Amino acid sequence: MVTLRDEFHTRLEEFRDVYCFYEQDEVIRSLAVTGEILDLVFVGDEAAMAMALLAKIISKGTADSWDRLKLSETRPDQNWRETWAEIDGWDSSSTPPFLDELHELSAFANYGIMTIWDIQEDAHDYLEVRHLKERMADAKNPPKWVQKVCSKIERFEALVGSVEGKTKLEYLPALREQALARVKLDGGEPLTVSELAVLSGVSMKRLQNAIYAQSEGAPTVSKGGLIAPEACARWLNERDYRWSIWQDIVAEYPLKANWGESTELSPHDALKEHEDYLFVPVALDGSVFSPDLGSGPSGQQFRVGPKGEEVNVEGFEEALQRLTKMETPRWRRPNPESGRLGIVSGQSWKRVRRSELEVR
Secondary structure, eight states, X not given: OOBHHHHHHHHHHHHHHHOOOHXXXXXXXXXXXXXXXXXXXOSSSHHHXXXXXXXXXXXXXXXXXXXXXXXXXXXXXXXXXXXXXXXXXXXXXXXXXXXXXXXXXXXXXXXXXXXXXXSOTTOHHHXXXXXHHHHHHHTTSHHHHHHHHHHHHXXXXXXXXXXXXXOOOOHHHHHHHHHHHHHHHHTTOOEEHHHHHHHHTSOHHHHHHHHHTTOTTOOOXXXXXXXXXXXXXXHHHTXXXXXXXXXXXXXXXXXXXXXXXXXXXXXXXXXXXXXXXXXXXXXTXXXXXXXXXXXXXXSOEEEESSXXXXXXXXXXXXXXXXXXXXXXXXXXXXXXXXXXXXXXXXXXXXXXXXXXXXXX
């Protein structure tokens, strides 16, 4: 039996093994914008001196520690750009709460967990650290906490981006998009192609190509450009996506020392076998025969067959059966540009979930 606690620790250890602190480095290195502003405003050593002082100051957590740094003896760093281009975000700073939150957000975005759950609520000394105590409380509602941290990232992006061309953020926006996409998926909301690409760890172009080519396992996209959660499942499963378990952990609150040890972890619904599959014909342009093509008062009338031999069929199931028996399946559907009804021919067949067709 795999318990909830076992799965949590497996994911936690994997996260710790692969995490590279890129976001922390990006945040601290972005402070070099300060030097660029000073260099623009002044003509002397102001930027070099300020950045040398800043490097020392951020390495300590409180003003009480600054006296030991002998700041008055600090000399200007004439190579401050090189210094700040390579500065280590985690080890060279006092690891302020924002950097800690980014670490936590990455665990959520990639593994559907929060690392704070490795700390017991009765670990009073550790939780006396204010932001960790707040984090434990926030962990009762991970989606809300994610929204809060992502709002901070957006503010940081706006501030850093105010000096055009001097700083390029890469990791923070990507982490924000990934975390928010997981929140949407966990909430049962449809995803955009971009969001599914981020969650599955592939480029958007690769996913778009798979969708256009009707590749095996590729999701079906609705007319509005969205992908139903059910339609994302196979694509994500084939890329070893870690479905969230935070919901199960939250259900254990208040967390005790042995939380999750007696809770058997059930497979996520998206990992279970479903039998609601249909084979539908695919036209040359990649569109499929689907229930939303129905017309008439009931919305369930379909015209199928070659020109001159078309028949009106009531009901999607019946129409699909007739298409299946045709040597070349043909059906009427609105032209994407003009909206006029025209006959298209099936070039191939695609296996899709019934739920995917129903959201089209």
